[in-house]
Amino acid sequence: MAALKTIFACRECGATSPKWFGRCPDCGTWGSVAEQPRRPVEKRNILSPTAEPVPISRIPEDAVERLSTGSAELDRVLGGGIVPGSAILLGGDPGIGKSTLLLQTMSALSGNGKKVLYATAEESAKQIGIRARRVSAESDNLLVLAENSFPSVLEAIRSTAPDAVVLDSVQTLYHPDIPSSAGSITQVREIASQAVTLAKSQEIAVWLVGHVTKDGAIAGPRVLEHLVDTVLYFEGDASHSFRILRAVKNRFGSTNEIALLEMTGEGLVEVTDPSSLFLPSPGRHSSGSAAVMGIEGTRPIMVEIQALTAPSPFANPRRTVTGADMSRVLLILAVLERKAGIQTSGLDVFVNVAGGLRLTEPAADLGIALAMVSSIRERSIRPRTGISGELGLAGEVRPVPRLEGRLREAARLGMERAIVSSSGLDHLPRVDGMEIIPVRNIEDALDTVFD
Numbered sequence: 001m002a003a004l005k006t007i008f009a010c011r012e013c014g015a016t017s018p019k020w021f022g023r024c025p026d027c028g029t030w031g032s033v034a035e036q037p038r039r040p041v042e043k044r045n046i047l048s049p050t051a052e053p054v055p056i057s058r059i060p061e062d063a064v065e066r067l068s069t070g071s072a073e074l075d076r077v078l079g080g081g082i083v084p085g086s087a088i089l090l091g092g093d094p095g096i097g098k099s100t101l102l103l104q105t106m107s108a109l110s111g112n113g114k115k116v117l118y119a120t121a122e123e124s125a126k127q128i129g130i131r132a133r134r135v136s137a138e139s140d141n142l143l144v145l146a147e148n149s150f151p152s153v154l155e156a157i158r159s160t161a162p163d164a165v166v167l168d169s170v171q172t173l174y175h176p177d178i179p180s181s182a183g184s185i186t187q188v189r190e191i192a193s194q195a196v197t198l199a200k201s202q203e204i205a206v207w208l209v210g211h212v213t214k215d216g217a218i219a220g221p222r223v224l225e226h227l228v229d230t231v232l233y234f235e236g237d238a239s240h241s242f243r244i245l246r247a248v249k250n251r252f253g254s255t256n257e258i259a260l261l262e263m264t265g266e267g268l269v270e271v272t273d274p275s276s277l278f279l280p281s282p283g284r285h286s287s288g289s290a291a292v293m294g295i296e297g298t299r300p301i302m303v304e305i306q307a308l309t310a311p312s313p314f315a316n317p318r319r320t321v322t323g324a325d326m327s328r329v330l331l332i333l334a335v336l337e338r339k340a341g342i343q344t345s346g347l348d349v350f351v352n353v354a355g356g357l358r359l360t361e362p363a364a365d366l367g368i369a370l371a372m373v374s375s376i377r378e379r380s381i382r383p384r385t386g387i388s389g390e391l392g393l394a395g396e397v398r399p400v401p402r403l404e405g406r407l408r409e410a411a412r413l414g415m416e417r418a419i420v421s422s423s424g425l426d427h428l429p430r431v432d433g434m435e436i437i438p439v440r441n442i443e444d445a446l447d448t449v450f451d
Helices: 072-078 098-111 125-134 150-160 185-202 223-227 326-339 362-377 403-412 442-449
Strands: 006-010 033-037 087-092 116-120 142-146 164-168 205-210 230-236 242-250 258-264 267-270 289-296 299-311 319-322 347-353 385-387 417-421 435-439
Touching: 006 185, 033 185, 072 242, 072 258, 087 098, 087 185, 087 223, 098 116, 098 125, 098 142, 098 164, 098 205, 098 267, 116 125, 116 150, 125 142, 142 150, 150 185, 164 185, 185 205, 185 223, 289 362, 289 403, 299 362, 299 403, 319 326, 326 347, 326 362, 326 442, 347 362, 362 385, 362 442, 385 403, 403 417, 417 442, 435 442
Parallel strands: 087 205, 087 230, 116 142, 116 164, 164 205, 289 385, 319 347, 385 417, 417 435
Antiparallel strands: 006 033, 230 242, 242 258, 258 267, 289 299, 299 347
C-alpha cells in the first residue's frame, strides 16, 4: 500500500513546501510549519458555471439595499449597513463580546422580518438561549444551530433559506472530507472558501467569527482575510467597559470608521457622545492634563491626554506610554529639549490617553507636548482649552486636517479657546463662541497655554 503523501504548510500564511522548513520563506515566521495530507487541487468556477466576459459599461447598476444592524455605530463601520451576499470576518480577544455583538445584531435583523441562522460550534443551544434572554434578543426568526460539522450547517442553510448566517467560529468547525483536525490551515481555508462561495451565489450575508493569536492577529492562514469582503476587529481593555469595533478591510465602505460600544449587564450599548466620556470634569484643572481635539474615522472626538513626570532614580529614565504612539512621544521629548529648552533627559515620563482610547494621529502631538510641560512645571493649562496640532522636528506646529469639525465639537462641549497651527487659518470659517489662538511653533504654544 502506497504511503500517504504529505506537504508542509505555514500556519500563518498558508505557504506550502514538499520539505520541512524552520522559517517560512513567504512570511518569515519561525516554527509555524505543520504537516498535512496532500489534497488534489479542485478547479471549479465558484460564481457561475456559464460566466463570460462582458464590457464593464454594460454591467447593470443595481442599487443594493443594505440591511440595518439596528445599531448606528455598527452601520457606520460597515459603510451603511450589511450588504446582501457579503462575507464579514469578526475577530477579537476571548470574552471581548463577539458573540454578544452578533447575537444582538442578528436579533435586530430578525426583528425587521429577516430570517437568520446562528450556527455555533463553541456553545450549546441552551447557552445561546440564556445569553439571548439576558440581552433581550429573542425572536422566532432567529434560528440557533449547535453543530460543528460544516456539511450539517450547509444542509440547515439550504432547508431554512436564511437572509444572514453566523458561523461561530470558523476555527471550531470541521469538514469530514478533509483529513485534518478542526482549526488546521486546510480546514479553515476550505470552510471559509465555501462560506464565501455560499454568500456570493445565494446572496446571503455570512458572518465568520475568528479567533486571534497572542499578537492580536486573526488566527489561521492569511488567505482567510483575503477571501472575505470585510474584516472587523473588536478591541477593548479588560479594565474598562468600553469596546471599539474597527474595520481594517471593507470593500463596501471606508476603513477609517470606528464604533464605540459599552458592555453592560444587558449587552452592548451604543455610546452616542464619546467626547463627554473621555474629557475630565469641567471643574477639575490639574497639571499634566490637556484636552486634545482628535478625529476617529470621520467623527471628531475630544480626548484627555494625561502626563506625569518625575525625577528618575535610574541612569536610563523610563518612558511609559498607554494609548499613544511611543515613537511619537520620544520624538516630542527630543523636540522639547532641543527646541524649547525643556530638560527631560533626567525624568521618568508617563503618558496616558484617558478612558482606554487609543489615539495615534499626529494631531495629538501638541497636546502631548503641552501636557508633559504642564507636569514638569506643575502648572495647569488654561481651563476650557482645546489643543490640536502636529509637531515637526524643527519645533514648528503644522496644520491638521478637518480642523473645522474639531473646533465645532470642542465648542459643543464648552471649550472657549483652541490652540491650533497658524498655517491655513485664512480659509477657516469662524466658530461661534470659540477664540482661536494660532501658534507657529512650540515656543508660541508654551507662551499662550498657561495662565
